[in-house]
Amino acid sequence: MIEPVTDLAPITALGGTVPRSEIFGALTLSENAGLALASLALRKDQEMPKPFGLPLPEVGKAVSMGGLAAFWTGRGQWMIEAAGRGETDFAAALKAEVPKACVSEQTDGWVAFDIASTQGAAPIEALMARLVNLDSTGFGPGCATRTGLEHMSVFVIRRSEDRLTVMGMRTFADALWHALAVTARRLDD
Amino acid sequence: MLIPHPLLGLRDSQEFTYFGDASLMWRPDPEAPEAEAAFCEYVFLRDNPAGVHRELWFHEQGDRSWLVVTRDTTTHEILGAELASDVKGAAQ
Amino acid sequence: MTRLSGGLIDRSRPLNFTFNGISYTGFEGDTLASALLANGVQLMGRSFKYHRPRGVFAAGSEEPNAMVELRTGARQEPNTRATVTELFEGLTARSQNHMGPLHRDFLAVNDLLSPFFAAGFYYKTFMWPKAFWEKLYEPAIRKAAGLGSLSMLPDPDDYDKGFLHCDLLVIGAGAAGLAAALAAGRAGAEVILADEDFALGGRLVMEGDLLDEALATGWVATVKAELESLPNVRIMTRTTVFGVYDHGIFGAVERVSDHLPTPGDKVRQTLWRITAKRTVLAAGATERHMPFADNDRPGVMLAGAMRAYANRWAASPVKRDDDAIAIFTNGDDGHRTALDLIAKGAKVLGVIDTRETAPKFGDYEVFAGATVTGTKGRLGLTSIEITRGGRSEWHSVGALGIAGGWNPNVHLASHHRGRPVWNERLLAFVPSPDGPKGLIPAGAAAGKGGTAEALEDGMAAAIKALAELEISAAEISLPKAENASAEQVAFWHVPGQKRAWVDFQNDVTVKDIALAHRENMTPVEHLKRWTTLGMATDQGKTSNVSALAVMAELTGKSIPETGTTMFRPPYTGVSLAVLGGGDSGPLFRPRRLTPTHHWAAAQGAEFVEVGPWMRAQYFPRKGEMQWRESVDREVLAVRAGVGLCDVTTLGKIDVQGPDAGEFLNRIYANMMGTLKVGKVRYGLMLREDGHAYDDGTCARMGEDHYVVTTTTANAGLVYRQMEFAHQCLWPDLDVQLISTTDAWAQIAVAGPKSRALLSRIVDDFDLSNEAFPFMSCAALTICNGLRARLFRISFSGELAYELAVPARYGHALMARLMEMGADLGVTPYGTEALAVLRIEKGHAAGAELNGQTTAQMLGLGKMVSVKKDSIGAVMSRREGLAADTRRLVGFRSADPQTQIMAGSHLFPEGAEQNMATDQGWITSACYSPHMKGYIALGLLEDGAARLGEVVVAANPLEGQAMKLEVVSAHFVDPEGGRLRD
Incomplete structure (x- = not known):
């Protein structure tokens, strides 16, 4: 348990005091309010860093190590994730780790919805086919990309065969949850 | 259309925003004696050929890279795509 | 009942339905058309222009005649083809385009007036007087013409969309398509097999031909089972691939629940965007007819359709079992229909073959070298006139099948300006070799319509396509099949004086084509638009080639010289609802909510859409009767005390x-x-x-x-x-x-008491004017440790700050500021007050930054640095812009209580109001509670030099004009002292 840094009480992107979670047949959709995010962009001629020992992934890929993870967002740019640290100043911690790089706090720039399947890859891939124009067979575990979803810009990260994370801009959280939930419900029908 | 992104491979054109003639990358020298005329041409006069065209596409719902795409405007055949920063970097 | 034996209907599952209020029974597996035929119903509708009685003509999506209004209430759907409407329990359908009962349509008078309704009639007749077109002619014509009617109620169903990717898309699941999918599926390729029908098999299940010496249905079932077992194969029935787009992208509509009484929890239809590396187009072929006099009566249909109804649906085309059936053909294919009908026990009069040396394949009469030259039967065929060697005789028949040859379905292969190529041996257009890249036509769609050759061709196409992807696919063992004899001669229509329909759906006859020719509308694109031939829901699938042949005959050109019209998506009609894919009502587009949205909603705020954002517009309090009261109160509270506004949207x-x-x-x-x-x-x-x-x-x-x-x-x-x-x-x-727009919640804290309020929440931070003057910024902590950013900036002209915190704390911060500022009179304000505050201060915003203004016009000319280059600097100095004298100034109405309209144009007092005297316009206007009157900002020629002058603001659209005094744009604190205090 991390000590609260303030006497203000945060709310989740969906406006709740606790993260939302809902089950649709084989799929469970969960708001991940604890995820800290910081963008990392290399300066010109900067060597590839290994923040917290994390090897930064190649184009279109994601890596994870303990509670830390990273995915590629552009040439020389990554998003670094830290589980359970959403209320800390993770950007400052990252900046201290790679002082030369450009680091921006992105924790509340995005809402992360984790989608888990109890029946393997098929429900995950069926959901993806309704929402994002990505070839799900070529988008296996360890793949990450940014794309469009119902006119919104999202990051899609395939954590494993049966787990997917969709991140959308935080202010679109309600609309993104709606899109995911309606689709998951229809797959269940 | 599918755009052959130099880093990400084939991506649907729905992820991109189209910007037309790649000559926009070549901003005139503001110090040149005829700068105003050169800027008028740069801003207002664009080629719009029926055939092979080099044009700018912004991967707005992707890695936010600007690409120079070479496309035949009569067939939509895409002959190549490069990162605009590489094109500019090579020229500089 | 004229139900035959056999067929792919489930007789253990009867289904009740009504047509024009009369109850009938069909079976699962029936279409509405097959069920009506099996119930002896031939008359299914009235034609578009002449209101001629019409029956079903085809057995698939190419149907021109049998269109009905399906269902009732909000789900009522006009122009539904009975031939592709699957029967379900309780189905209700009505015929359309008639006044009064179907068998006694009062508008059938149009048929008697037909000499006046020839092609081009509307263009020529309703030209004068011009004003009558919009008010009289068009509404009257629209009422008389057109087909079914809409329910005029909102669509109650949901629609969906999706994206699929594959190595090989196989369009059509007939002989060629099944062979292609099986070969590719076994090779491990990602395969999508799509067919518009609800059953697999295509013509295989509509013919009596044998595969491995058994009915083809057995082989189709075996292949289906194997394809279903392959994880890399996706079978999509009820799915029409309607368009080909660049680089292997296809549009397809899956009719998910059109075959059910109501969709229930399902969506009605899904729009799929399919990205395929390669495609096999196995879309089959469509039969054509040969126009002759009065060829449009119910009971006259395509011979191949007749065969399909008999074989697949066990439905006979006649009203009574003892009615005879005749076939009119120009080749061997018509004889197949006769044989299949005889095998099913139907009564066949014989085959009328245009060839002098017509073959005979069985025990039926052959009328060699003969044609059909007339028909009788007002509401259904009763007899036909057969003419041979100049001698005519009438024969009693209840149905007539026409076999004029088969046109490969080249549509999708022609969507990229691939012009189909005439094949003289097949007497048909086949796909162009320069059609869409990566698309390989196969089977009947490629002119290889024999069962054996279609199977071979489909398999070969799949192997070739996969080889291009470096996937090696082996040959599969195909069932033993034959190619039915397809000998035929070029015979396009039976010449005569009476009307012979070419395009049934648009009531276009051979005479209309002749008229078009006489009026020089000979190019096919002109022919189409002049006569409407090939338009509407069927897009002339059964008529186009025959029409080209007639035109070619008239011009003395060959058919390939005459050419086809351009093929464009969609292949068959696609509803706008599915193209919308569910984006309707409040879900039309996604909405962005600010970090304090829920807080504002709890305060009873009114919201306004600002692009995708929902922003609090104002916060009404109890007793406030209209929005201005709330807004005026909010503005005054900021000027006198302190106000809070969520500005995260910046x-x-x-x-x-x-x-x-x-x-x-x-x-x-x-x-x-x-x-x-x-x-x-x-x-x-x-x-x-x-x-x-x-x-x-x-x-x-x-x-x-x-x-x-x-x-x-x-x-x-x-x-x-x-x-x-x-x-x-x-x-x-x-x-x-x-x-980082979303990452930080940003709240404007504005007003003379803003410093006092902020001092209560910052952690050890000196807010004094000396330590943190106007235009300062800092990272700090607030509320016992929360990281925040503070900016001392002002949009209102008052002492003001903007405070940013991680977005998740925005809600609590707003609540905390409200709580801590209660004694200071803290007031939340919305976008209306924000706008009033900035107009009072003379700040430019969206209405001034409208893309037509320069820095100079906005009074910001000095900001364009001449010491450096920047985007737009060079061009901002060009003569046309630099010489523009319009300047942003303020205005007050002579009568402070008269509203000023933004958008009004400005003229000198007493001047005539026209373009030449126009001196600018009002950009923004509001009621200013500070000035206690209406004020405005606007751009006025020489504005800076005209303070104190009176000008006229005119709104010619409303006939309004009012006098305004030109004043400084800064209505509040022009010296700017307040924001620096």
């Missing part, structure tokens, strides 16, 4: 790196690189053409770190423009950009 862009200052110097018209750490500067961006683009603030948070803000409307565009400048213009600069 774009925020982090600019970092050693060259950040230089980069910003080039982006902004004014100097930014000299900004000191801890300071904020107002910034103006120009477009490269020299006009003002966007404004905002730029705060230097650290040596290499700036935070740029943009207007709400331009947030995405400015970010894109900055990326353009970074990547396309100056990639050599070491700078990085990232949007």
